Amino acid sequence: MxxxxxxxxxxxxxxxxxxxRGGRAVVDRVDLAVHAGTVTALVGPNGAGKSTLLSVLxxxxxxxxxxxxxxxxxxxxxxxxxxxxTRAMLPQEHRVAxxxxxxxxxxxxxxxxxxxxxxxxxxxxxxxxxASTDVGHLAARTFPTLSGGEKxxxxxxxTRAQATRIVLLDEPTAALDVGHQEAIMEEVRQEAAEGDxxxxxxxxxxxxxxxxxxxxxxxxxxxxxxxxxxxxxDADLLSAVYRxxxxxxxxxxxxxxxxxxxxxxxxxxxxx
Amino acid sequence: MSAPPTxxxxxxxxxxxxxxxxxxxxxxxxxxxxxxxxxxGVGLVALALIAxxxxxxxxxxxxxxGSVLDRIGLGGIGGLPATPEHxxxxxxxxxxxxxxxxxxxxxxxxxxxxxxxxxxxxGNPLAEPSVDGVSAGAAVAAAAAIVTGVEAFGPWTVAxxxxxxxxxxxxxxxxxxxxxxxxxxxxxxxxxxxxxAVCSGLLALLMFLGDTQSREQIVFWQLGSLNGTRWxxxxxxxxxxxxxxxxxxxxxxxxxxxxxxxxSARHLGVNTERTxxxxxxxxxxxxxAAVSFxxxxxxxxxxxxxxxxxxxxxxxxxxxxxxxxxxxxxxxLADLVARTAVAYADLPIGMLTALVGGxxxxxxxxxxxxxxxxxx
Numbered sequence: 121m122x123x124x125x126x127x128x129x130x131x132x133x134x135x136x137x138x139x140x141r142g143g144r145a146v147v148d149r150v151d152l153a154v155h156a157g158t159v160t161a162l163v164g165p166n167g168a169g170k171s172t173l174l175s176v177l178x179x180x181x182x183x184x185x186x187x188x189x190x191x192x193x194x195x196x197x198x199x200x201x202x203x204x205x206t207r208a209m210l211p212q213e214h215r216v217a218x219x220x221x222x223x224x225x226x227x228x229x230x231x232x233x234x235x236x237x238x239x240x241x242x243x244x245x246x247x248x249x250x251a252s253t254d255v256g257h258l259a260a261r262t263f264p265t266l267s268g269g270e271k272x273x274x275x276x277x278x279t280r281a282q283a284t285r286i287v288l289l290d291e292p293t294a295a296l297d298v299g300h301q302e303a304i305m306e307e308v309r310q311e312a313a314e315g316d317x318x319x320x321x322x323x324x325x326x327x328x329x330x331x332x333x334x335x336x337x338x339x340x341x342x343x344x345x346x347x348x349x350x351x352x353x354d355a356d357l358l359s360a361v362y363r364x365x366x367x368x369x370x371x372x373x374x375x376x377x378x379x380x381x382x383x384x385x386x387x388x389x390x391x392x
Numbered sequence: 393m394s395a396p397p398t399x400x401x402x403x404x405x406x407x408x409x410x411x412x413x414x415x416x417x418x419x420x421x422x423x424x425x426x427x428x429x430x431x432x433g434v435g436l437v438a439l440a441l442i443a444x445x446x447x448x449x450x451x452x453x454x455x456x457x458g459s460v461l462d463r464i465g466l467g468g469i470g471g472l473p474a475t476p477e478h479x480x481x482x483x484x485x486x487x488x489x490x491x492x493x494x495x496x497x498x499x500x501x502x503x504x505x506x507x508x509x510x511x512x513x514x515g516n517p518l519a520e521p522s523v524d525g526v527s528a529g530a531a532v533a534a535a536a537a538i539v540t541g542v543e544a545f546g547p548w549t550v551a552x553x554x555x556x557x558x559x560x561x562x563x564x565x566x567x568x569x570x571x572x573x574x575x576x577x578x579x580x581x582x583x584x585x586x587x588x589a590v591c592s593g594l595l596a597l598l599m600f601l602g603d604t605q606s607r608e609q610i611v612f613w614q615l616g617s618l619n620g621t622r623w624x625x626x627x628x629x630x631x632x633x634x635x636x637x638x639x640x641x642x643x644x645x646x647x648x649x650x651x652x653x654x655x656s657a658r659h660l661g662v663n664t665e666r667t668x669x670x671x672x673x674x675x676x677x678x679x680x681a682a683v684s685f686x687x688x689x690x691x692x693x694x695x696x697x698x699x700x701x702x703x704x705x706x707x708x709x710x711x712x713x714x715x716x717x718x719x720x721x722x723x724x725l726a727d728l729v730a731r732t733a734v735a736y737a738d739l740p741i742g743m744l745t746a747l748v749g750g751x752x753x754x755x756x757x758x759x760x761x762x763x764x765x766x767x768x
Binding site for chain 2: 178179180200201203204205207208209211213215216217218219220221223224225227228229231232234243246247250251256257259260278282
């Protein structure tokens, strides 16, 4: 389960991926190579093609052109069981039919390991996944009774329990409060430090700047920028892409990048 | 990056204190699973022995047990009599009562397991063969086989027709009620209404076309009854029911993954399309097994899995096994009531399950609505 022997080979690669919907290319000739031990953030406005690209990487959507390669092998050549032990995916929506308990939902992430030696560690892995996503205290609660943020963290715990080297996360922080956002992104960083290749769709640009090794800015299906946060998160580019003026500022004390929208002062005048 | 450290504005918050919130030392386990299975298993055997002894000719449970032990080569154990005291007792037991009890158990197990499978594959706790019209579809096909007098499969023709009817109807209901990868409650129930309406129209047509004898047979179905069950019928139903039940147990774990939605199930290595097709074939097989000789017996597949879920949770492996046992218990009991409640009369068992099941279904609807906040 180490990345040894894979040095130089991208864990996950999109080559010239095109997805057309209703005559329009929602993903347009995207090349992306993701390496082990890194966090890659996909950012961009609504409809930029972030989630579609992630679906292509996960194998949910077959590209109209181009291909996805996992560990040097085209996605289509993978057996579903092997693939499930190699990459995990956190979808945007978290639905579970019937009243499964949180611990039971997280345990479902161990399904690909059934009948293998790793199965012996199921309980420890599940407990660890629940602890790292802060759902341990909810273990005996049923999924439908959880709040949005709790559901999101349980779903994330499930992908953690799957223990894969490639992790695709579609807006893992969307429903979370600030504290949990930071904690989850810390956890994502930790996964990468352990050698996983992580691709994460984020809306919060400052979060991407703080936790990603590499930021890919998408707009209208195309890659507009790709590189380290300081390079990819360019104020002019972002302002153009988001159709709104944005400032990229260094944090006064830490120098960390902060991306803030420029706001008119009118709104403050109506306040007493 | 310039990073003058100031205590007031730490760059990254200290590892969230919430992370340390009490994580249990072990995974919480559902309790009572083993107990439930034992209670249902023992209950089924005990109930079968009691039920076989009840009727116009009463035979004590000890005599029934003695007769069973004698037949399986364990006669005389515990000083039990090898045959009932009553001269006709042995015949009544083995040619009338036991086939009927066995059929009730098979039909109940098949219906409840089919319900659990359907609910799993639709991801919806209100799916059930009689609610969705699958039972009706199977009955229409079987009625058509009777009325037309087709004998393509000899004595199996009616059962085969029921299977095909059930399969086609299940596929139809599935195709009609799925929208964007999920089945909404309202869509499912409305589909059921439409399918049931068409099927009752077709049944009416077949009854109109049929002769008196086939008409009687069709009426007998719609009411649902185990009256007149013979071993040969049991032998016809048993293979389908057993294959269906074993298949259901084999696929149960995958149903747990389907509860996460198709996409997540696929990411966890499940071939969702193949799994769904297999389950639909199993549902048709189980429904046909139940319908072909016993007729339409509603609500068993709805109530039993629901009660099991309330007791031991939704994990499908336990759910399928416990539902099959529970369905068998329920139907053996219902059939006992059907043939003993009114002296010298055999009530239609489908009427009984509908009378009890209808209100329970209503209660489930209310409950589902209260939990969902609104119809999802």
